[in-house]
Amino acid sequence: MSTPRHGRTRKPPAARRAEILTAAVRIALGEGLDRITLRAVADSLDVRPGLVHHYFPAVEDLIVEAFRTAAATERSALFEATGTPLERMSRLLTSLTGPQAQAGHRLWSSARHISRSSAAMAMAVEELEELGRAQMTELIREGMGSGDFGDVDATATCVRIYMAIDGFGAYANSPLPFGHEAYEFFVADVAEWALDLARGTLRARASRGATGTTVERS
Amino acid sequence: MSTPRHGRTRKPPAARRAEILTAAVRIALGEGLDRITLRAVADSLDVRPGLVHHYFPAVEDLIVEAFRTAAATERSALFEATGTPLERMSRLLTSLTGPQAQAGHRLWSSARHISRSSAAMAMAVEELEELGRAQMTELIREGMGSGDFGDVDATATCVRIYMAIDGFGAYANSPLPFGHEAYEFFVADVAEWALDLARGTLRARASRGATGTTVERS
DNA sequence: CAACATATTGGTCACTTGGCCAATAATGGT
DNA sequence: ACCATTATTGGCCAAGTGACCAATATGTTG
Structure with missing residues (x-):
């Protein structure tokens, strides 16, 4: 969703972290907790997987x-x-x-x-x-x-x-x-x-x- | 278990199939159904993964x-x-x-x-x-x-x-x-x-x- | 005993996962 | 307006998965 193009948008850490968590919750509710994956969360936010790892070094x-x-x-x-x-x-x-x-x-x-x-x-x-x-x-x-x-x-x-x-x-x-x-x-x-x-x-x-x-x- | 060395022992298909199934059941009961994997089953029988695939082309x-x-x-x-x-x-x-x-x-x-x-x-x-x-x-x-x-x-x-x-x-x-x-x-x-x-x-x-x-x- | 059918192997391939990192660019402070 | 901080990227790696296949050896059959 939103802009599929790549210009990097920098957000305050707390907001980004909350955004990632929200995306993970959405996946959990819709497809199950085991579908929460670095790439799945990143894709749903149109962001690189490394960013998710930056906020959550351990996916678990x-x-x-x-x-x-x-x-x-x-x-x-x-x-x-x-x-x-x-x-x-x-x-x-x-x-x-x-x-x-x-x-x-x-x-x-x-x-x-x-x-x-x-x-x-x-x-x-x-x-x-x-x-x-x-x-x-x-x-x-x-x-x-x-x-x-x-x-x-x-x-x-x-x-x-x-x-x-x-x-x-x-x-x-x-x-x-x-x-x-x-x-x-x-x-x-x-x-x-x-x-x-x-x-x-x-x-x-x-x-x-x-x-x-x-x-x-x- | 049994002989860890490799000499191939050829068994009648029905027996081998039953053996594989039994091994899968053992894994399922001990570690869970999702731990049943080509390699896990093969290892527990000291056999190559390809053999399991021969009897069960689809792991599912x-x-x-x-x-x-x-x-x-x-x-x-x-x-x-x-x-x-x-x-x-x-x-x-x-x-x-x-x-x-x-x-x-x-x-x-x-x-x-x-x-x-x-x-x-x-x-x-x-x-x-x-x-x-x-x-x-x-x-x-x-x-x-x-x-x-x-x-x-x-x-x-x-x-x-x-x-x-x-x-x-x-x-x-x-x-x-x-x-x-x-x-x-x-x-x-x-x-x-x-x-x-x-x-x-x-x-x-x-x-x-x-x-x-x-x-x-x- | 030789020949055949095929059970079994060893290896490859494509894919997904988590984890990590140097380079880059955006942002806020000075 | 510059600069330092760091959020973000792109790319890489190792491990694990299912699937597949040509080659090989084994047991049986004729």
């Missing part, structure tokens, strides 16, 4: 940092603190199950795959998991306080919901659409069970709020 | 076939048809959750990752998933008939249990040990919920049978 660090920012961005959007705990949980699970979340699941799948050969990536995954658990545990505690959720072990419930999400995400690379409603609502169903909610509480919201925005009033 | 086919056999072997061992449905389900989930199953989870993780860029692998994954679902659905139906399990939707329950297994397997690449019992018993807990069993029915068996062999008598 760029990949890890791209994952961190991509994952953090996604997650921060999920935990918007508006509405009741039940609304927030519902919104969280709905958007995590929706079709636009597939890219996110693929991202995590990529990251876990890379973790096997990259200690840095393994650490990043671990940290972001822990962060997500902390946020969700907090949400669960709020919901218990407000009476939205049952009286459960917040940590255990959080772990269960996340494992359900991961189980759902395992199919993100599958080209076929889901064949059974048990697939589609697995996360909501498990969450109901783990949160000790009445059957259908989250499922109903999930199918209703599929359009994205929550329309209820408090 | 070797990888897919290695996954098929590895996965099929693992799964067939899981569905041994001895004991009551409850015993069989318990044994299944226990061994699927045990430490020796980590290699299997990594295998599937690899396969799903490769599925994104390989239509053949995606098809293999899909087929083996369907096979596993068929076997488990059958087991669930038997258990419903014998009264071991509650009166549930067999297909939905099967889907839920497999998604729980996949959620559990998502952490197979993580170097850290599990920190919470909700992790360890997630599959058993979900299965109890999905099968409408009394709380703890499978969990108790899981923690007891952790040694591997089932010691009960009928």
